[in-house]
Amino acid sequence: MRLDVLVARGAARLARAGSPSARLDAEVLLCHVLGVDRTWLYTWGDREAPRLERARFEALLAARAIGRPVAYLTGEREFWGLRLATAPSTLIPRPDTEALVEAALARAVAPQGRLLDLGTGTGAIALAFASERPGWRVLGVDLRPEAVALARCNAERLGIANAEFRQSDWFVALTGEAFELIVANPPYVAEDDPHLSIGDVRFEPHGALVAEAQGLADLLHLVREACNHLEPGGWLLLEHGFDQAAAVRRALVAAGYGEVASLHDLAGHERVSLGRQR
Numbered sequence: 164m165r166l167d168v169l170v171a172r173g174a175a176r177l178a179r180a181g182s183p184s185a186r187l188d189a190e191v192l193l194c195h196v197l198g199v200d201r202t203w204l205y206t207w208g209d210r211e212a213p214r215l216e217r218a219r220f221e222a223l224l225a226a227r228a229i230g231r232p233v234a235y236l237t238g239e240r241e242f243w244g245l246r247l248a249t250a251p252s253t254l255i256p257r258p259d260t261e262a263l264v265e266a267a268l269a270r271a272v273a274p275q276g277r278l279l280d281l282g283t284g285t286g287a288i289a290l291a292f293a294s295e296r297p298g299w300r301v302l303g304v305d306l307r308p309e310a311v312a313l314a315r316c317n318a319e320r321l322g323i324a325n326a327e328f329r330q331s332d333w334f335v336a337l338t339g340e341a342f343e344l345i346v347a348n349p350p351y352v353a354e355d356d357p358h359l360s361i362g363d364v365r366f367e368p369h370g371a372l373v374a375e376a377q378g379l380a381d382l383l384h385l386v387r388e389a390c391n392h393l394e395p396g397g398w399l400l401l402e403h404g405f406d407q408a409a410a411v412r413r414a415l416v417a418a419g420y421g422e423v424a425s426l427h428d429l430a431g432h433e434r435v436s437l438g439r440q441r
């Protein structure tokens with residue numbers, strides 16, 4: 164069977180199974196099996212699919228059809244133009260989070276400084292920032308040792324030398340350390356959010372998504388604790404849900420931060436809030 168026919172059939176199967184991105188999913192999975200990129204696939208779609216690859220593609224389609232995220236099946240996802248290894252123990256990096264990277268870069272005007280990324284997961288935010296600011300030292304921490312290992316492996320694969328990773332339950336292993344910038348994409352989804360039972364999130368680690376107090380518990384904890392680890396004039400930047408900005412700003416003001424604000428994303432939602440250490 165020709166490769167383009169294989170993709171079309173795979174896409175139809177995934178569409179029937181309810182994938183919102185069936186065509187793209189089928190292309191990405193077949194490219195993964197063949198070890199090629201999508202441009203190659205568009206150019207050589209009239210070639211015959213080798214049998215072994217066809218069987219492997221069918222197996223991936225079956226896994227995708229029951230909902231497994233493409234990034235877990237291929238073991239990678241692109242973020243900020245970087246190819247990151249992914250694993251089911253960490254959240255899949257999302258394009259939304261690139262807004263947090265942009266906001267951090269906009270505040271990293273000095274040639275040198277230290278940035279802390281809390282709950283780093285794959286290392287996405289830390290590595291994106293580090294790749295843009297070679298003069299800065301970046302530290303990513305995560306509660307889960309598997310995440311720390313994965314983030315280190317990503318740094319190595321990408322040849323990013325100014326980012327290091329360490330196991331820490333938020334600030335616990337960071338006594339006495341201070342940073343010019345602290346960023347986090349913490350868990351912020353409410354336990355009873357219906358969005359948790361649809362799509363890729365069903366397969367992602369609950370602990371990376373869900374927080375108590377209607378999703379606010381970790382955000383509020385980080386607001387209170389970050390004051391003890393920011394240099395004077397340093398910034399705390401937090402990603403949160405589209406309806407949490409007011410609560411996060413109130414907490415920032417109550418904790419004594421200055422210049423408290425939320426940033427709008429392209430869709431007009433306030434998904435990042437920030438405050439400055441006085």
Ligand code: GLN
Binds near residue numbers: 348364372
């Ligand atoms: N934005 C993610 C989602 O809604 C949640 C990420 C997070 O909790 N940090 O799927």
